[in-house]
Amino acid sequence: xxxxxLTLPSPPQFIILSLLLLCxxxxxxxxxxxxxxxxxxxxxxxxKVSMPMSDRVNDLVGRLTLQEKVRLLINGAAPIPRLGIxxxxxxxxxxxxxxxxxxxxxxxxxxxxxxxxxxxxxxxASFNATLWEAIGRVVSDEARAMYNGGSxxxxxxxxxxxxxxxxxxxxxxxxxxxxxVLAGTYAAYYVKGLQxxxxxxxxxxxxxxxxxxxxxxxxxxxxxFHFNAQVSxxxxxxxxxxxxxxxxxxxxxxxxxxxxxxxxxxxTCADPNLLRNxxxxxxxxxxxxxxDCDSVGVFYNTQHYTTTPEQAAADAIKAGLDLDCxxxxxxxxxxAVKQGLLNExxxxxxxxxxxxxxxxxxxxxxxxxxQPFGKLGPKDVCTPxxxxxxxxxxxxxxxxxxxxxxxxxLSHRRHQTVAVIGPNSDATVSMIGNYAGVACGYTSPLQxxxxxxxxxxxxxxxxxxxxxxxxxxxxxxAARQADATxxxxxxxxxxxxxxxxxxxxxxxxxQQELVSKVAKASKGPTVLVLMSGGxxxxxxxxxxxxxxxxxxxxxxxxxxxxxIADVLYGTxxxxxxxxxxxYPQDYVSNLAMTDMAMRSSRHxxxxxxxxxxxxxxxxxxxxHGLSYTNFVHTIVNAPHVVTVPLDGHRRSGNATVxxxxxKVNHARCNKLSVGLQVNVKNTGSKDGTHTMLVFxxxxxxxxxxxxxxxxxxxxxxxxRSEQQVGISIHVCKFLSVVDRSGVRRIPIGLxxxxxxDVKHSVSLEAATLGVIKS
Ligand SMILES: *[C@@H]1O[C@H](CO)[C@@H](O)[C@H](O)[C@H]1NC(C)=O
Ligand SMILES: *[C@@H]1O[C@H](CO)[C@@H](O)[C@H](O)[C@H]1NC(C)=O
Numbered sequence: 162x163x164x165x166x167l168t169l170p171s172p173p174q175f176i177i178l179s180l181l182l183l184c185x186x187x188x189x190x191x192x193x194x195x196x197x198x199x200x201x202x203x204x205x206x207x208x209k210v211s212m213p214m215s216d217r218v219n220d221l222v223g224r225l226t227l228q229e230k231v232r233l234l235i236n237g238a239a240p241i242p243r244l245g246i247x248x249x250x251x252x253x254x255x256x257x258x259x260x261x262x263x264x265x266x267x268x269x270x271x272x273x274x275x276x277x278x279x280x281x282x283x284x285x286a287s288f289n290a291t292l293w294e295a296i297g298r299v300v301s302d303e304a305r306a307m308y309n310g311g312s313x314x315x316x317x318x319x320x321x322x323x324x325x326x327x328x329x330x331x332x333x334x335x336x337x338x339x340x341x342v343l344a345g346t347y348a349a350y351y352v353k354g355l356q357x358x359x360x361x362x363x364x365x366x367x368x369x370x371x372x373x374x375x376x377x378x379x380x381x382x383x384x385x386f387h388f389n390a391q392v393s394x395x396x397x398x399x400x401x402x403x404x405x406x407x408x409x410x411x412x413x414x415x416x417x418x419x420x421x422x423x424x425x426x427x428x429t430c431a432d433p434n435l436l437r438n439x440x441x442x443x444x445x446x447x448x449x450x451x452x453d454c455d456s457v458g459v460f461y462n463t464q465h466y467t468t469t470p471e472q473a474a475a476d477a478i479k480a481g482l483d484l485d486c487x488x489x490x491x492x493x494x495x496x497a498v499k500q501g502l503l504n505e506x507x508x509x510x511x512x513x514x515x516x517x518x519x520x521x522x523x524x525x526x527x528x529x530x531x532q533p534f535g536k537l538g539p540k541d542v543c544t545p546x547x548x549x550x551x552x553x554x555x556x557x558x559x560x561x562x563x564x565x566x567x568x569x570x571l572s573h574r575r576h577q578t579v580a581v582i583g584p585n586s587d588a589t590v591s592m593i594g595n596y597a598g599v600a601c602g603y604t605s606p607l608q609x610x611x612x613x614x615x616x617x618x619x620x621x622x623x624x625x626x627x628x629x630x631x632x633x634x635x636x637x638x639a640a641r642q643a644d645a646t647x648x649x650x651x652x653x654x655x656x657x658x659x660x661x662x663x664x665x666x667x668x669x670x671x672q673q674e675l676v677s678k679v680a681k682a683s684k685g686p687t688v689l690v691l692m693s694g695g696x697x698x699x700x701x702x703x704x705x706x707x708x709x710x711x712x713x714x715x716x717x718x719x720x721x722x723x724x725i726a727d728v729l730y731g732t733x734x735x736x737x738x739x740x741x742x743x744y745p746q747d748y749v750s751n752l753a754m755t756d757m758a759m760r761s762s763r764h765x766x767x768x769x770x771x772x773x774x775x776x777x778x779x780x781x782x783x784x785h786g787l788s789y790t791n792f793v794h795t796i797v798n799a800p801h802v803v804t805v806p807l808d809g810h811r812r813s814g815n816a817t818v819x820x821x822x823x824k825v826n827h828a829r830c831n832k833l834s835v836g837l838q839v840n841v842k843n844t845g846s847k848d849g850t851h852t853m854l855v856f857x858x859x860x861x862x863x864x865x866x867x868x869x870x871x872x873x874x875x876x877x878x879x880x881r882s883e884q885q886v887g888i889s890i891h892v893c894k895f896l897s898v899v900d901r902s903g904v905r906r907i908p909i910g911l912x913x914x915x916x917x918d919v920k921h922s923v924s925l926e927a928a929t930l931g932v933i934k935s
Contacts, residue, residue: 190311193519194246195527202245203527210526214361217525218516222509227495230508233515234483234490236454237264249519252454252486253314255300255355255365256321256335256596257281257718258551259307265314268599271539272312275303276547276601276719279555280594281320281347282694283715285337286737286786287557288852288873290350296554297354299547301364304355306537308365309529315522317355318368318418318451318486319596322348322404325695325741326376326770327754329663333376334594334694334716338740339771339783341400342870342895345407352412363415363521364534369408370418371453372429372440374401377422380662380754386463388755389423394903395864396759397424400773406444415448415518419482421456428460431473436481449514452477455487475502483511543601548720555717555724557850560737561710561787563702568686568709570731570789571645576686578615580643581607582636582679583650584622584672585692591625591653594694594716603719606649606690609726617643621679625653627670636675637682645685647729648676651692662754666698666746673701680707690714690725696743700780713739731789736850736875738786742772745780773866784854784870790845790880794853794919797885798838805833805892805907806928822862822898822906823927830893835923837888839916843878850877853916855888857896860910864898868915871895890914896925 195208206212207221224244225233232239240248253265259275261268268274278284278296287293307313322344325333337347348369357364374390374397377383392401408414417440419430429435430452440446460466461473474493477485485491497503519525523532530536561569571579585591589603607618621636623629640646650672657663667673680687686709689702694716702708712735714725727733748768761769761776769775772783806829841851855872859865871890878884890896896912897905907925914921 190309190529192527192529193249193524195525196245197527199245205244208525208527214517214520217520218513221516222512225512227498227505227508230512231494232491233512234485234494234508235488236484236486250314251316251451251484253304253317254319254596255304255317256319257284257296257594258300258598259303259313260596260598262596263318265316266307266598267312270312271310272307272542274543274599274601275307276300276543276551277593277597278551279558279718279721280334280694280716281337282325282334282740283558283717284554285343285347285740286560286715287554288343288738288854289557289875290346292554292557293347293350294354295550297351299550301355301357302537303542303547304365305534306539306541309535309537310539315524316366316368316416316518318370318416320348320351320367320369321371322369322408323371323376324400324404326757328666328696328741328744329380329749329754330376330695331378331657331661331663332659333741334657335596339742340740340773340870341403343740343873344404345411348404348408348414349412352408352414356413356415359533361521362523362533363518366415366448366518366522368416368418368451369405369414371420372405372417373397373420373435374424374757375420375422377754378660378662383755384660385421386459389426390757392424392757393901395899395901396757398903398905399899400759402439405440409440409444409446413447415521416451417446417448418451418453419456421453421459423464428456428464428466430456430482431460431466431476431480433480441481449483449518450481451484452482452486455485455489457482457485457489458487461489471497471500471502478503478507478511483514548601551718552720552723555721556727556733558715558717558737559724559728559735560713560739560785561728561735562713562781562785563708563711564787565706565709569688569729571686571688571729573613573730576614576645578617578643579610580619580639580646580683581610581616581649582619582621582639582646583648584620584625584627585651585653586618586620586649588649588653588692591692592717592721593719595654595658600719604721604723606722606725609722609724610647610729612723613726613730621648621675622670622672625651625656625669625672627672627675630671630674633675633678636679640679640683640687643684646679646683646687647690648679648687649690649692650676651697652694653692657693657695663695666696666744666749668697668699676702676708677705680705683707686710688712688729692716696741696780698744698746698780700745703780731847734789734847734849735786736788736852738784738852738854739781740783742775742779742783743781745778748777773869776867786852788849788851790843790847790849792849792851792878793842793844794916795840796837796916796919796921797840799914799921800835800923802924802926803835803892804926804928821910822900822908825893825897825905825907828893828907833892835890835892835896835914837890837914837921839886839888840883841876841878841886842883843880846880848877848879850875853886855890856915857890858913858915859896859898860908860912862898862908864900865908866898871914892925
């Protein structure tokens, strides 16, 4: 797709247009099943809303023939006309707005577009869990509205919560970044927003993907379909599994997707240890496990994991897979049963998991218009308030990386004419990244800045690849004339995307040269605005005194240009923080993307990955982000000693033997936490929002990361005033570390808690039985 300047009608006209279209197209869509107009089928027990859901599911499964069953094992589930059940497309996507990447959702007619929020890496930078849930609520309102109009499904294969392990990963943009606790918290809140909060009932069903250790698309001849990720038990427990576990346990997600790659020689979608034992057994997923599209076919045809297709089908279902995105299971499961490789009971168990989700969604409750979300329609999509939230999200996600000599904010009085330069300066579709839909409309950076001041526009480079300098001189001339210069540079999907990992971390082509030349010619202050999902080595700009400020806008969504302008002109005081490390280019020069180890190794000359384990030079660290004001913290109240009670029949002497760390399984974890009271003072002259990241450094030992995020909070503090913030750190979840055998333990001894420059030590002590009783 080319970059078009697609602009949909503005909200008021849009609503009128939608109503007209609704009259033209929008007859009520027939129910998926249990249509009250059909006396025969509506009378089946599985349609009886008053019956317990498990009885309804069992009733339905009991009525199906084997041939009917296998055709329900795939994303394009077949209709069963004799039971009054329609076909269903399970594959829809809603990573940051309703998307048409999956075949279950289509724009057009009464639904020309949907609100397109910032790409997830940007939204993560807000560190605002309330925002993540609010976005999920809006996205699911729009999704339900489109479902009611027959334009979308109810099962969304979002979010992507893989760890952004290597800065070159083309899909890093889709994730909440490199920290497991950040990613897991994002997952839980976005999923809650999507699924709603109504007991068993689901507004839409979300899906955490891609389980697990999936974070390489296509690097140096290795692609995700062939990649066997060699991962230690320690890294699995301590890094890769964390977001998925939090998604299932804290977010109650209705689905998990297994990935394409193998983990330690076994395709994830054929691994009973991962699916049946971990996700369903230990974490207690109440939902269905789906394959990536088409993982089962891939492990048979590409990885040659089994010798026959029937064995592949049997292995997947026996491992715990319930639904195949792809045709494979419908083609081969029946023969797998006939060959004795699989029992029909295994297929029944898979169907119980998928059908239960459809029942929780209300798909077997008859008339959709009487259901809780039945009234949502075209008027609920792209509403002014939904679009306002997209703008607010973009503002909260922008990160101010550099601001020397207070170059920003610009003043619309002193900087009346501004040169707006760069291949992303008038970006529209590029702002919404991948797994997007059709936005309601766009505000490009040029339009956003143009709403504050007069602009002189020059692209400088024809596109982000920036292969030549043909447009350089016009850009340099513009900077000479203007009172200030804003360069909007960076990447887009031609540089980083699904199936496209980067080879290096520098700005593409001759972008760097353009920035330096323009900055040199610029009459007023020069500001560099970066759009990208992955980190960019912009050391040249960080070190260039002519470049006064640098902003990272990620992929800021449909309203990105307005948010950028609001930050540039100080209407918004930036509060975003980097959700991933910005490494120098050297970091990747001898680093195989295929090396999954998180921890550094001196003898292998291996640098380690993410701020938790890499200690070398960085361009900007994880958590970096400036404000137009200054915040000072003090810890006003915190414990110095916290006792970890052991469960009834353990003696602390025994439990602590191994490296002086108690197995989490042996501790009484319930509500065991370290509570801190922190005072945040805004010492500057501008109101602002402070994003407080709380890290801990566990007692020294080879298991532990050098530091890890244990909590975060966001607080608005007006100029020259202060606020108290309460922080609670769950001891077993967040102060624990993982040993080499993959066992999570609580180290006994001094844990150093740091918030910015402020440090506080808490000593964790194991309680003997006597202490527990007291
Ligand atoms: C977090 O986001 C929500 C939703 O946009 C917003 O209302 C709230 O003010 C934000 N929190 C802070 C502290 O900025
Ligand atoms: C204590 O550890 C020893 C040696 O590992 C073991 O044999 C014993 O069963 C343990 N006792 C308890 C109460 O866990």
